[in-house]
Amino acid sequence: MDIYRAHVLVCGGTGCSSSGSATLIERFEQKIAENGLEKEVKVIRTGCFGLCEAGPVVIVYPDGTFYSRVKPENVDEIVTEHLLKGRKVEHLVYTDHATKEQNAEKALEDINFYKHQMRIALRNCGVIDPENIDEYLAMDGYRALEKALTSMTREEVIDEVLKSGLRGRGGAGFPTGKKWQFAYNSVSDQKFVACNADEGDPGAFMDRSILEGDPHAVIEAMAIAGYAIGASIGYIYVRAEYPIAVKRLQVAIGQAEEYGLLGDNILGTGFNFHLYIRLGAGAFVCGEETALMHSIEGKRGEPTTRPPFPAVKGLFEKPTMLNNVETYANIAQIILKGADWYSSIGTEKSKGTKVFALGGKINNTGLVEVPMGTTLRTVIYEVGGGCPNGKKFKAVQTGGPSGGCLPESLLDTPVDYDNLIAAGSMMGSGGMIVMDEDNCMVDIARFYLEFIVDESCGKCTPCRVGTKRMLEILNRIVEGKGEEGDIEKLEELATTIKSTALCGLGQTAPNPVLSTLRFFRDEYEAHIKEKRCPAHHCQKLLQYVITDKCRGCTACARVCPAGAITGEVKQQHVIDPKKCLKCGACMEKCRFGAIIKI
Amino acid sequence: MDDERAKFAELEKLIADHKDQPGALMPVLQGAQAIFGCVSEDVQKVIAEGLGVTLAEVYGVATFYAQFSLHPKGKYLVNVCLGTACYVKGSQSILDKLCKLLNVPVGGTTPDGLFTVEATRCLGACGLAPVMMINGRVYGRLTPDAVPAIIDEYRNGAGENA
Numbered sequence: 001m002d003i004y005r006a007h008v009l010v011c012g013g014t015g016c017s018s019s020g021s022a023t024l025i026e027r028f029e030q031k032i033a034e035n036g037l038e039k040e041v042k043v044i045r046t047g048c049f050g051l052c053e054a055g056p057v058v059i060v061y062p063d064g065t066f067y068s069r070v071k072p073e074n075v076d077e078i079v080t081e082h083l084l085k086g087r088k089v090e091h092l093v094y095t096d097h098a099t100k101e102q103n104a105e106k107a108l109e110d111i112n113f114y115k116h117q118m119r120i121a122l123r124n125c126g127v128i129d130p131e132n133i134d135e136y137l138a139m140d141g142y143r144a145l146e147k148a149l150t151s152m153t154r155e156e157v158i159d160e161v162l163k164s165g166l167r168g169r170g171g172a173g174f175p176t177g178k179k180w181q182f183a184y185n186s187v188s189d190q191k192f193v194a195c196n197a198d199e200g201d202p203g204a205f206m207d208r209s210i211l212e213g214d215p216h217a218v219i220e221a222m223a224i225a226g227y228a229i230g231a232s233i234g235y236i237y238v239r240a241e242y243p244i245a246v247k248r249l250q251v252a253i254g255q256a257e258e259y260g261l262l263g264d265n266i267l268g269t270g271f272n273f274h275l276y277i278r279l280g281a282g283a284f285v286c287g288e289e290t291a292l293m294h295s296i297e298g299k300r301g302e303p304t305t306r307p308p309f310p311a312v313k314g315l316f317e318k319p320t321m322l323n324n325v326e327t328y329a330n331i332a333q334i335i336l337k338g339a340d341w342y343s344s345i346g347t348e349k350s351k352g353t354k355v356f357a358l359g360g361k362i363n364n365t366g367l368v369e370v371p372m373g374t375t376l377r378t379v380i381y382e383v384g385g386g387c388p389n390g391k392k393f394k395a396v397q398t399g400g401p402s403g404g405c406l407p408e409s410l411l412d413t414p415v416d417y418d419n420l421i422a423a424g425s426m427m428g429s430g431g432m433i434v435m436d437e438d439n440c441m442v443d444i445a446r447f448y449l450e451f452i453v454d455e456s457c458g459k460c461t462p463c464r465v466g467t468k469r470m471l472e473i474l475n476r477i478v479e480g481k482g483e484e485g486d487i488e489k490l491e492e493l494a495t496t497i498k499s500t501a502l503c504g505l506g507q508t509a510p511n512p513v514l515s516t517l518r519f520f521r522d523e524y525e526a527h528i529k530e531k532r533c534p535a536h537h538c539q540k541l542l543q544y545v546i547t548d549k550c551r552g553c554t555a556c557a558r559v560c561p562a563g564a565i566t567g568e569v570k571q572q573h574v575i576d577p578k579k580c581l582k583c584g585a586c587m588e589k590c591r592f593g594a595i596i597k598i
Numbered sequence: 599m600d601d602e603r604a605k606f607a608e609l610e611k612l613i614a615d616h617k618d619q620p621g622a623l624m625p626v627l628q629g630a631q632a633i634f635g636c637v638s639e640d641v642q643k644v645i646a647e648g649l650g651v652t653l654a655e656v657y658g659v660a661t662f663y664a665q666f667s668l669h670p671k672g673k674y675l676v677n678v679c680l681g682t683a684c685y686v687k688g689s690q691s692i693l694d695k696l697c698k699l700l701n702v703p704v705g706g707t708t709p710d711g712l713f714t715v716e717a718t719r720c721l722g723a724c725g726l727a728p729v730m731m732i733n734g735r736v737y738g739r740l741t742p743d744a745v746p747a748i749i750d751e752y753r754n755g756a757g758e759n760a
Binding site: 014015017018019051052053055199200201202203204205208240241242243278279280281282283284295296297298299300301302316357359360361365366397400431433434435439444447448451454455457588 | 686727
C-alpha cells in the first residue's frame with residue numbers, strides 16, 4: 001500500500017455535491033499532478049462531514065485543517081500554498097458563525113460544531129471513501145460480523161443488542177433487541193431481514209448520509225441481524241429520491257459479495273446471506289413498516305393492522321425483522337465494543353447517541369450526532385450556533401409530521417425518547433427544524449397538515465377525511481377567515497384522529513397542531529380574533545405600508561400589478577390597502593427599505 | 599413508430615427479466631417509467647399481461663406512488679422542495695416565482711414541452727435550503743431572483759452541461 005504524506009478529503013455528500021464538490025476533486029487531482037505531488041498527496045471523496053452549511057468542505061490531513069465554501073478557483077492556492085509549501089490558506093479556513101473566529105490552528109475536532117458531538121452511527125462518514133471496501137475494512141469493518149459468526153451464538157448476539165439498550169432510531173423507539181428476539185422466536189422455513197431507508201420525514205437526512213458515507217456499516221449490521229434471527233435474505237428499501245445512496249449501496253453490495261462477506265458460506269462458516277435493494281416510488285406512508293413491506297411485495301403501500309406483527313407474519317407472509325438505517329449503523333460497534341460500553345452512553349432509558357438533522361433558521365445547518373440526554377439548548381446554540389441574522393428563536397420542531405414544536409421555555413429539556421414525548425413532541429427520525437420570530441406557528445401547523453393530507457394513503461377514514469377537515473380549518477384561519485370555535489373543533493378532530501387512525505402516521509398526524517396549540521395558542525387567537533399574524537407571515541393578514549424612508553423614486557409604483565401605489569416623484573408614496581394584492585413586489589423592489597409589513 | 603416499437607421491445611425484456619422475482623410489479627413499473635417517461639394505459643396493459651396480474655392491480659399501484667406518472671412530463675422536471683427546512687426558509691416563494699415565470703400551475707407542463715414544475719417533499723439537501731432540483735441537479739441557497747437565470751440556462755440548452 002502506498003503511503004502518502006497528506007490526504008485531501010473532499011465531501012461527496014448530497015449537500016456538497018450540489019455545491020460543486022465533484023469539480024473540486026477534478027481540480028485538486030489536476031493541480032496536484034501539475035505540481036508533481038501525486039505520489040505524496042492523495043485526494044479522497046468521502047461521505048458527508050455533517051456541516052453542510054459550510055459546503056463544499058475540504059479537510060487536509062494530517063493537520064485536520066478545515067476549509068469551507070471552497071470554490072474551484074481556490075484549489076490552486078490550497079495546492080501551491082498548503083500542500084506544496086506547508087502554509088495554511090488562512091482566508092479559506094472555516095469561520096465559526098457564532099464566535100466569528102477563524103483559526104487555522106484549530107483542527108476539526110475542536111470546532112464548536114464538532115466539539116459536543118460523539119459519532120458512533122456516523123463514525124465513518126466523512127472519514128472514508130464509501131466506494132472502497134478496503135477503507136471500511138481498515139476501520140474495523142466486518143470485524144463485528146466475523147466476531148458474531150465465529151465466536152458468538154445467535155442467542156448471544158441478540159442478548160448483546162438487548163443489553164445495549166438500543167432503541168429503534170426510526171421514530172417510535174421500540175427496543176431493537178426485543179424486535180430481534182421476536183423474529184428469532186418465530187419458526188419458519190424462511191425469514192427476512194429488512195432495512196427501512198425510506199426516509200420520508202421532511203427535514204431529516206441522516207439515513208441518506210449514512211448510506212452515502214458508510215454503506216458497509218448497514219450491510220454488515222444486516223448480515224449480523226440475519227445470522228441472529230435466522231434469515232438468509234435481506235431487503236433494503238430506499239427512496240428513489242436518493243440516487244447517490246442507491247448507487248453507493250449497489251457498489252458496496254457488489255464489493256462485499258466479491259470479498260465473500262455476503263452470499264453463500266460467509267467467512268467459511270456456512271452462513272448464507274443475500275441482500276437486495278428495492279426502490280421506493282415516492283410515498284411517505286411507506287415509512288410505516290407494514291406499508292413498506294407491501295411495497296416490497298409490489299403492492300400499493302398501504303398499512304395493515306397489527307397484530308400480526310411483522311416478526312410473526314411480514315414480508316411475503318414470512319417472519320420479518322425491520323430496522324431503520326441509523327439503528328443498523330450502531331450494531332457493529334455494539335457487537336465489537338460490547339453492550340456495557342454502549343449502555344454507558346445516554347440516559348437511563350435512552351442509550352447511545354442520536355443523529356439530528358439541524359435545519360431551518362440556524363447557523364450551522366447539517367448533521368450532528370450527540371449522546372442522548374444532551375439538551376436542546378446545547379444542540380441548537382453550542383453545536384448549531386443559534387439563529388442567523390440576530391433573529392429571535394421561537395421554536396424547534398422535532399419528529400417531523402408526527403412530532404411537535406417546542407418553545408424557548410423547554411430548551412433545557414434533555415433530548416431522549418421519553419422526555420420529548422413528555423414535552424409534547426417526539427424523537428421521530430431526528431429532524432430538528434429551528435424557527436425564528438418570522439415564522440408563523442399557525443402556518444407551520446398548516447404546512448404539516450397539508451403534507452399529511454397529500455401523503456395520506458386513504459385507507460382509513462380518520463386520516464383521509466379527518467386531516468382534510470383540519471387543513472380546511474387551518475387554511476381559513478391563515479386567510480383571516482377564522483371563526484370562534486375553530487380551535488375547539490381542531491382539538492376535537494385531533495383527539496378523534498389520534499385514537500382511531502389505522503397506523504402510526506395517522507395517529508400522530510394531529511401532533512403538529514396539538515403542540516402548536518399548546519405552546520403558541522396566542523398566535524392562533526391573534527389570527528382568529530384580531531385577524532392579525534404576529535409573525536407578519538400570513539399574506540392575507542398583512543398590510544404593506546410605506547414609511548418616511550421613501551425617496552419617491554417611483555420604482556414601487558411601477559412594479560405594482562394592481563396600481564395600488566400613488567405619489568409624486570421625490571415625494572413619499574402611499575399604498576391603497578383596498579387595491580393592494582399583498583404580493584410583496586414593491587417591498588422586493590424598494591432599494592431604501594422604506595416598505596414594511598405590519 | 600420504430601422508436602416506439604423499440605421501447606416496447608425494451609419493456610418486454612424488462613418484464614421477462616423480472617417475471618419470476620417476488621414483488622416484480624414495482625421494479626417493472628419503475629423501469630417502464632424510465633423507458634417511456636410515463637406509464638400510459640397501453641404500457642400498463644402490457645405489464646399486466648406480461649406479469650399475469652390484473653390491469654386494475656397495475657393501475658392501483660401506478661396511481662398510488664408519486665413517482666409514476668400517467669401522462670408524459672416535460673423535458674426538464676423542475677422539483678421545488680417543500681420539505682420543512684426549505685419551507686421555513688421560504689421555498690414557497692421560489693415555487694410561486696417559477697409558476698409565474700413559466701405560466702403553469704404546480705404539476706403543469708409548459709406548452710413547448712420543456713418544463714414541468716412540481717413540488718416535492720424533502721430532497722435531503724436541507725443544509726442548502728431552499729433548494730430545487732432540475733433533472734437530478736440540485737440548486738441550493740436559492741432566492742426568487744435567482745430563478746429566471748437558471749431557467750434560461752435550460753431554455754438555451756446550456757443547463758444540461760452546467
